[in-house]
Amino acid sequence: MDSDDRPLSPHLQIYRFPTTVITSITHRITGALLALGTLGVTYWLIALASGPQVYAAARAFFGNGFVQLILFFWTYALFYHLCNGIRHLGWAIDYGFELERARKSAVAVFVAAGILTVITWLFALS
C-alpha cells in the first residue's frame, strides 16, 4: 500500500498560524530580546557612574545611527511585551479569554505597540 500521498496535517509549510499563535511566540521572542537589551541599560548606568569620559563614549555609542535603529526596534519589543503582558494579566483574572476577543486583542497589541513606538521616538527626537 502506497502511503506517500496521504496528507500531513498540520504541516508547517501550509499551516496558517492563527493570530493568537503569532502573538504568543512574538511575546516570547520580544521577551528574550528585552533580556538581551538589559546589557545596554546596565552599560548606560555604569557609564554614567564612571565619569564624564566613559559617559561621553556611551553617548556616542547610543547615538550611532545603526544603534539607534536597533533601539527603535527594541522600543517596539518593549511596548509589544508591555501591551501583550497586560493582555496576559487580563487572562489571568479571566478577562477577554474568549477566542474572538483574544484574536481582536492580539491585533490591537501589534497596532498599539507600533503607535506607542512612533510616539515615543517622535518625542525622543524632538
Add this chain to the structure above:
Amino acid sequence: MSFRTPLKQALGLGASHSGTSRWWAQRVSSVALVPLLIWLIIGIVRHGGADYTDAQAWLSSPITAVLTILTLVASFYHGALGMQVIVEDYVSHETVQLALVVLVKFAAMVLAVAGIFAVLLVALGG
C-alpha cells in the same frame, strides 16, 4: 483511582516540582513592571540622550534613584524567570539545561547588582 501518595496530593506541586509558584512570581513582577516601565520610558525619552551633568542630576534625585532600582530588581527578576522557561522549553539535554539555567541566574544577578551599584554611586556620590 489515583496512584499518587497522600503527601504528593496534599503538596499539589505536580510534575514541575514547584507547582504554580514561578507562574505566580512572573505575574506579580509583571504587575510591578507595568507602571515602572511606563515611568522609565518617559524618563528615558526626556533624559536618555542628555549630557553628563543633566543625566547625573536626573538619576541622583531620590525619586528617580529609588524607582530606577525598583525597576532593575523587578526587570531582572522577571527576565530571569522568563529566560529560565525558554531554556527549559527548548534545551532538552539535562546537563546543558541546568548549566544554562544557572548561567541565566548568574547573569541576571551580576547585571542587577552592577546596575543598582551604579545608581547608588551616582545618587550618593553627587
